[in-house]
């Protein structure tokens with residue numbers, strides 16, 4: 001600090017900064033790690049942001065076009081000095097400086113990704129290309145949230161990462177599952193060709209607070225129907241299976257993958273497997289024992305079985321899920337506010 005002394009000369013006095021340094025709240029503050037989360041206003045992305053923001057050394061930038069996400073999911077961080085929210089569509093280039101990129105931007109619920117399939121493909125292909133271009137320019141590590149849908153309607157059960165899948169390339173789900181397969185290809189080509197540090201997570205069905213109550217995915221559908229006293233719509237045959245991972249476990253797995261040494265792809269999911277009839281019976285028992293279960297027509301190419309082999313996640317990341325299906329709110333104890341409305345009478 002420079003002061004003007006009585007004899008007119010400048011003297012330098014040093015004073016230790018208070019803790020925490022006021023610089024942390026100033027525009028001159030530089031965090032240790034600048035992290036971009038694309039799709040950070042969505043369901044998984046906003047929980048990931050919450051976790052990343054817990055670390056004072058992280059500065060988090062979210063880029064989202066709000067197609068299926070919402071500012072509301074991030075409201076507690078808006079205005080925070082280590083947080084920035086950008087309305088941005090990843091199909092357009094993004095020029096910023098970051099150290100890590102969690103690339104989640106993509107509609108995930110089948111009703112939304114089928115709504116504008118060409119846009120879904122653009123998001124997966126051009127969007128991933130743009131984020132890889134950004135990673136290349138600034139030397140950032142990039143993690144892609146791929147999906148168990150890359151296994152299609154799997155003929156191997158449970159699915160290990162070495163399984164190449166059984167995917168219809170021209171079906172109504174192809175914009176999403178083939179889009180994610182191309183995104184994975186792009187990740188590995190940038191890795192091999194340009195030395196980009198990549199991480200690929202193959203996420204299996206995930207549930208928890210902030211799922212959009214009307215987004216059509218089975219857990220939110222059944223819970224919303226049970227709360228509204230409407231029949232639970234089990235799509236035929238009802239014997240198809242899924243394995244449901246609670247969102248806090250998912251976020252933990254994604255961060256471990258980003259921070260670890262393995263490129264992946266690595267399955268992140270809960271191996272507990274349920275038929276859709278079993279899921280409906282669980283929701284009925286836990287939320288509304290009087291509700292009816294109704295069989296309805298299914299949509300094309302619905303995978304008949306899905307369960308992750310998580311051997312790699314256990315061995316390479318030291319990760320396995322902690323929350324069982326019946327224990328993870330909104331499903332078991334304590335429905336979160338986001339799915340509580342409308343109230344059951």
Ligand SMILES: NC(=O)c1ccc[n+]([C@@H]2O[C@H](COP(=O)([O-])OP(=O)(O)OC[C@H]3O[C@@H](n4cnc5c(N)ncnc54)[C@H](O)[C@@H]3O)[C@@H](O)[C@H]2O)c1
Pocket residue numbers: 038039040041042043044045063064065066067068069070088089090091103104105106107108109123127145146147148202203204205206207
């Ligand atoms: N939730 C699951 O069960 C699941 C399973 C497998 C894979 N994933 C993957 O995880 C990621 C997040 O899924 P989610 O469940 O949180 O879905 P979500 O729909 O809640 O979140 C996706 C976010 O991406 C944003 N987005 C979509 N298109 C965009 C674009 N072109 N530019 C910028 N932002 C865009 C949306 O507005 C939203 O905020 C997705 O990549 C999805 O494919 C999710």
Ligand SMILES: O=C(O)[C@H]1O[C@H](OP(=O)(O)OP(=O)(O)OC[C@H]2O[C@@H](n3ccc(=O)[nH]c3=O)[C@H](O)[C@@H]2O)[C@H](O)[C@@H](O)[C@@H]1O
Pocket residue numbers: 107108109110147148149203204205206216217218219221222233234235236240241242276298299302303
């Ligand atoms: O985990 C994954 O990799 C993928 O899982 C889901 O896709 P899906 O499993 O088809 O998700 P849902 O729409 O929740 O359907 C699950 C099952 O429930 C059934 N279902 C759905 C809705 C409903 O009301 N009733 C019902 O029985 C469907 O037929 C399907 O068999 C996600 O939404 C994708 O984003 C994700 O990539």
